[in-house]
Amino acid sequence: MKVGLMTVMRVLVPVTTMGTMIALPFYSPLEKQIQDHSVRQKFGRRQRLSADSKMADEKPGIAQTDKSSEDYDKSGYDGMTGAERGPQQTVNLNRNVTARIQNPLAGIPRETLFKNVEDFAHEAGMAEHIPLIQRGALVAQDPPAFEQIAELDEDEKDALRNEVLHKWRQPWALYFTVILCSIGAAVQGWDQTGSNGANLSWPRDFGVPNEGEGATDYNTWIVGIVNAGPYIGSAAIGCWTSDPMNYYIGRRGTIFISAIFCLLPVIGSAVAQNWEQLFVTRLLLGIGMGAKASTVPIYAAENCPAAIRGGLVMSWQMWTAFGIFLGFCANLAVYNVGDIAWRLQLGSAFIPAIPLLIGVYFCPESPRWYIKKGRYDRAFKSLCRLRNTPLQAARDLYYISAQINEEAAIIGKSNYVTRFVELFTIPRVRRATLASFVVMLAQQMCGINIIAFYSSTVFVEAGFGPLQALLASFGFGLVNFVFAWPAVWTIDTWGRRTLLLFTFPQMAWTLLAAGLCFLIPKDSQAHLGLIAFFIFLFAAFYSPGEGPVPFTYSAEVFPLSHREVGMSWAVATCLFWAAVLSITFPRLLRAFQPVGAFGFYAGLNVTALVLIFLFVPETKQRTLEELDYVFAVPTRTHVSYQLFKALPWWFNRYILRRKGARLEPLYRFENAVAADQGATVKGSGSR
Secondary structure, three states, X not given: OHHHHHHHHHHHHHHHHHHOOOOOOOOEOXXXXXXXXXXXXXXXXXXXXXXXXXXXXXXXXXXXXXOOHHHHHHHOOOOOOHHHHOOOOEEOOOXXXXXXXXXXXXXXXXXXXXXXXXXXXHHOOOHHHHHHHHHHHHHHHOXXXXXXXXXXXXXXXXXXXXXXXXXXXXXXXXXXXXXXXHHHHHHHHHHHHHHHHHOOXXXXXXXXXXXXXXOOHHHHHHHHHHHHHHHHHHHHHHHHHHHHHHHHHHHHHHHHHHHHHHHHHHHHHHOOOOHHHHHHHHHHHHHHHHHHHHHHHHHXXXXXXXXXXXXXXXXXXXXXXXXXXXHHHHHHHOOOOOXXXXXXXXXXXXXXXXXXXXXXXXXXXXXXXXXXXXXXXXXXXXXXXXXXXXXXXXXXXXXXXXHHHHHHHHHOOOOHHHHHHHOOOOHHHHHHHHHHHHHHXXXXXXXXXXXXXXXXHHHHHOOOOHHHHHHHHHHXXXXXXXXXXXXXXXXXXXXXXXXXXXXXXXXXXXXXXXHHHHHOOOOOHHHHHHHHHXXXXXXXXXXXXXXXXXXXXXXXXXXXXXXXXXXXXXXXHHHHHHHHHHHHHHHHHHHHHHHHHHHHHHHHHHHHHHHHHHHOOOOOOOOOOOHHHHOOOOHHHHHHHHHHHHHHHHHHHHHOOOOOOOOOOOOEEOHHHOOOOOOOOOOOOOO
């Protein structure tokens, strides 16, 4: 089944890329993409893709430079490093109307670059590392041309080649950090599903049955509110505490505090004596869930190299799915223990919180957080643990610092309140806020959580017995986890946007089909089988698309100055609507019946597809700092491109089958930020 899904996606992905704004492959300034794992023999000629100087006069947001584009075109890029190219056009990070992606170090003369490095090293108290940082700055200035840098020795060049040829060959400290983040995600998933099985028992024990004898509309709302407790606590308190906690105690400290809130309230929920106490413990659990969900993806994104960031950061959702699966396993394991079964189902979620609590301080702190606090020496030590060589650590240290300085020049200093206000007032940040809002809202609109929260209830409605419902929920959790794995590879190759545009139409029709199967007579053998089949198929399409993308995407789109509060906003959006869903679905199911409820969410999938097509830019294989240029493109420019260029091109190419149809790219890659498809690593074979 997995092979079948991947085959279908290979066929359909060209269709879904109609909205993708990238017509050329993305190249990080830290690594180059090698197509089909092949290694070519020579660097191809790199063509400059920026507009001519006349465009700079006509378009706002571009500062005219000393050298015209015609001069660049005449000289070309053959064998030239960024330092030799001279001045370049400057991109306005609030209004990048020509969609240029620019390296902040490109065009700086070598002598100036070396002097800047010396000043930086002395200010940072790292004078002993000046030669190393200078070599790193040369690499960061023009990554594809590292072979021509005479200052590099063969071992350093070999390490840079391996970033492309063996991109998954990373230090153990990086993978340990990702594993720790994965445990944090598993806590999140297990917390969500403990209540799924418990919903069959605790309402009756606490005198608020929501089905069968004694069920009332009031009881239905009570069950919904108790189940929504963690999401109310997250959206109202937990998410918003992450910004001040991150500011004062760092990423690791915030994860440690959140792990405490994911441990003690879970135990409290297992010993609650009435629904009010259960509700309070779940509110407290939400504080930990919100702070953790707002911090862990950022922590992973800031530590990972750009080429594999999506694959590693998406481990949040993949291991959330694993936690959901473990929660269903726990529900089944304690099903026959008697009246305390639901208490064990809720309380078992404390298990993964313990290794999270202990393991976090064995991980390196985020180097970007250290840089933000001015602790450059500690940032360098963290990068040395997270990169294969000191050269790569020095390169990333200087490049990140350079881009953060550009951000600071635009945004300036701010406090918590002003940073929140700036989410909606600074154009570059506002576009990231809109995009993260759309992908997070879409996760609730797609309907996955009506299954994750209430699958046992839904399957009982379909005619399953209690044990059969738990087994069917177990199957759902297994499918959700297994089909998350393909996204480890596809999220950084096909891209975040492409995965969303492919999977949302599939989720719409599978959810609608599952709802219509409730119309099949219950005495038919096809009734239960087809309902379960389409729900499982829905999960299979969700897991590689809308499952991993929202948290990965939201963790990377905000500038460092607003990353914590931006992620807080994104996660609060997700969990607020999760709370709304959790509160309303029992009543919706009672009023609409399963057919209407499933059909309603199928329609929301279509709405989410349109929002993603219009407002969500692609971010694959860009460094976190380069995304400033992506989100400097005005929303109107982006929407206009999708409606009047990308959509007509897709219609001509895939409906009318006109193979000659061509799509003009939106983004223009300048200087060392991108090279054409001929850009390669010198030499052949893998090393």
